Amino acid sequence: MxxxxxxxxxxxxxxxxxxxxxxxxxxxxxxxxxxxxxxxxTYEKDGFRFDLGGHRFISGDAxxxxxxxxxxxxxLLVQERRSAVLHDGRYFQYPLDARDLVRSLGVRENARAALDYMRPRLARSAPDRDFESWVRRRFGDYLYDTFFGPYTEKLWGRPAREISADWAEERIGLLHLGDAALRLVGLRATPIRTYARRYEYPxxxxxxxxxxxxxxxxxxxxxxxxxxxxxxxxxxxxxxxxxxxxxxxxxxxxxxxxxxxxxxxxxxxxxxxxxxxxxxxxxxxxxxxxRFRGLRFLNVCLRGEGVQAYTWVYVADGTRRISRIQEPAKRSPFMVPPGMGSLMLEIPCEPGDALWSMPDDALLEVGLAELDALGLGVRPRVVSSFTVRVEAGYPVxxxxxxxxxxxxxxxxxxxxxxxxxxxxxxxxxxxxxxxxxxxxxxxxxxxxxxxxxxxxxxxxxxxxxxxxxxxxxx
Ligand SMILES: Cc1cc2nc3c(=O)[nH]c(=O)nc-3n(C[C@H](O)[C@H](O)[C@H](O)COP(=O)(O)OP(=O)(O)OC[C@H]3O[C@@H](n4cnc5c(N)ncnc54)[C@H](O)[C@@H]3O)c2cc1C
Incomplete structure (x- = not known):
């Protein structure tokens, strides 16, 4: 045989x-x-359950x-996507929502975003090799500097000029960021059709x-x-x-x-x-x-239910080490014991670097300090925590x-x-x-x-x- x-x-x-x-x-x-x-x-500790980053099942394959x-x-549960970008103390619904963006950004920033978006479109010519030029040229400095640049560099741990434009083409092309930019300046208000709002989750x-x-x-x-x-x-x-x-x-x-x-x-x-x-x-x-980019997941078990309005929040700020904050109970209430809550913080790093090697309690302090600074402080509620390391998180x-x-x-x-x-x-x-x-x-x-x-x-x-x-x- x-x-x-x-x-x-x-x-x-x-x-x-x-x-x-x-x-x-x-x-x-x-x-x-x-x-x-x-x-x-999925990893379990004392009835608290954590995925490696929070997964959703969606497939076009019937x-x-x-x-x-x-x-x-x-x-198998069916859930609604609830996600946001946290930037400069403000939440922007993600996928982008025109009215929310206009409300959150204010008049001056909207005008800047609109101008930046128009300028590079007019100047577009030769193909771009790297992520930064690709995004700047098509969508302008405002969107790049605000969301995509800092997040991308934190995620990959290297300058966006060293990341191939293929990444942008594969991802942003399908995102229809042009469409998103029109929403950003309030010129289009219909729902974004390519965004999957519902997903299945065990x-x-x-x-x-x-x-x-x-x-x-x-x-x-x-x-x-x-x-x-x-x-x-x-x-x-x-x-x-x-x-x-x-x-x-x-x-x-x-x-x-x-x-x-x-x-x-x-x-x-x-x-x-x-x-x-x-x-x-x-x-x-x-x-x-x-090479692969590594990830460290800081899983924090909490007393009391609920922390944030969203299932997950992207932290765009490049000075923070957390890239995403997940609340597992928002995917399934069975991810926490009754009356309890939890947060999972995703921290991109390189196997062997300072974040990768940091002892669990020191990483917990880093995570809690960043949550405090982001206005999501949970210190008095912490029951316990643990971390999981993944070497091959993202192919670079x-x-x-x-x-x-x-x-x-x-x-x-x-x-x-x-x-x-x-x-x-x-x-x-x-x-x-x-x-x-x-x-x-x-x-x-x-x-x-x-x-x-x-x-x-x-x-x-x-x-x-x-x-x-x-x-x-x-
Ligand atoms: C943070 C994050 C969030 C994600 N969210 C989603 C999502 O919401 N929805 C979605 O569809 N996908 C998501 N993904 C992607 C999804 O996790 C992967 O597509 C999927 O796990 C790939 O499956 P795989 O079997 O190819 O690889 P892996 O899941 O990486 O499995 C490979 C296996 O090989 C084992 N292995 C490696 N080397 C050896 C060795 N030498 N000997 C023996 N075993 C070895 C590893 O331990 C591992 O178990 C996410 C990924 C990440 C990192």
Missing amino acids: RKVVVIGGGPSGLACAHRLAQEGIAVTVLEAEDRPGGLCA ALARKVRAWMGPE RLGMGQLFDRIAEDATEHGARIELGMRVTGFEREGTRIVGVHGERAQGGRVTFAADAVYATSALPEIARQLFAVSAPPAEVSAAASRL YHLSHEADRARVLDHLCDVPNLVVGGRQGLFRYVFLDRAMQMGDDAARAIASGQMRANCTERPRVRASVPLEVAALLG
């Missing part, structure tokens, strides 16, 4: 394993963490949505969906090894014949493999394969330029990311029984529905023996439109 190894038990790996198991193919998932779900896992509803049954956090999928895959015969970090490959010629894993509690194991679906980080997959057979120098140089779209990614992926196509996918594997900012579709596609390719199709017809990956909008602000 053919043996398939799936690296990573996130949405993509689990979707692949589920389909393979359903088709009666022997599949083993190797997941480094102690739980399934990847970036969609078949996938049906499957998710069947998995969750009555455990009662006990997004991780509940992936616990359920993992359980169902196991019932169909899949084996899921948690706490098993993949460290390398065994090759025979061009093929992979084994995957080396290291248990969290110690001990090494090799899993025999006829086919592999890898959803771990692309530069890591490349390095592990290169350790067995060295690639051309330009391929390893390209792999070394593919550096200026040559597309060429570097293509070079590495093309090289990996020389391995005939390897399919690379998912958000980390393809080095693409995709959402959970797209990651699941990729896993499903990979399973079909593996089951039918058409794995090379993944190499010759690799599509330019795009998430569904409404979620692209969310991506712009993180």
Whole structure:
């Protein structure tokens, strides 16, 4: 019987394993963490539940949505999006709302925004390579300096001039920021049609969906090894014949493999394969330029219900370290014990930097001080807190990311029984529905023996439109 190894038990790996198991193919998932779900896992402490950043399920794929509803049954809630940008002590409804903006900005700022918006449109000419020029040129200095510039630089931890214009094109193009700018100056008042206002959410956090999928895959015969970090490959010629894993509690194991679906980080997959057979120098140089931005989540458990009017708030101010404030109970009241509340603060950072390495209690002090300064003080209500670190939060779209990614992926196509996918594997900012579709596609390719199709017809990956909008602000 053919043996398939799936690296990573996130949405993509689990979707692949589920389909393979359903088709009666022997599949083993190797997941480094102690739980399934990847970036969609939910963490629990004393009845308080926190996602990694707060997730929403929205998909244009009707078949996938049906499957998710069947998995969750009555455990799936339907919620309304309530989000805002907090800037200079004022809340701007997000998605932008014309009347709210006009009211909040005041006459002088509206006039500046309008003038700035008109000027660059007239001057537009050559294509822009980087995020900053792209946004400034199309939408003016006011919108850039107020919202997009400071937020983008905080999120990525580097100057927006070092971030590819692809990021803006993929995200802002779909956001119809021109439309938003017209709203900003009060020239258009119809509702923004591309914004998804409603989303589905499991009662006990997004991780509940992936616990359920993992359980169902196991019932169909899949084996899921948690706490098993993949460290390398065994090759025979061009093929992979084994995957080396290291248990969290110690001990090494090799899993025999006829086919592999890898959803771990692309530069890591490349390095592990290169350790067995060295690639051309330009391929390893390209792999070394593919970097991820890390995230630290500060989860604060509170006495008493409710903190803010919104489910999540973007903190545009570049001098604050918090990028987003989430209130989990606004997604589902079951995310907190009765009568209690919580906040989750998202803090972008780099593995190994000061924020990443800061002890939990020091980070709590940073978070509480910023909340005080933002007018959202909760100090007297704090019961406890904990933090979770994520190394591969966002693939960094550096200026040559597309060429570097293509070079590495093309090289990996020389391995005939390897399919690379998912958000980390393809080095693409995709959402959970797209990651699941990729896993499903990979399973079909593996089951039918058409794995090379993944190499010759690799599509330019795009998430569904409404979620692209969310991506712009993180
Ligand atoms: C802050 C934030 C908010 C988001 N919000 C939304 C949202 O609202 N809606 C939405 O649809 N999407 C959202 N996303 C995106 C969503 O989380 C991803 O699209 C999805 O998790 C990708 O699934 P994946 O399986 O491709 O990757 P991941 O979820 O990253 O899973 C990869 C798995 O591989 C494992 N792994 C890595 N290396 C190894 C190794 N060497 N050995 C073994 N295992 C390994 C990891 O531990 C992980 O479990 C958000 C992402 C972030 C960061």
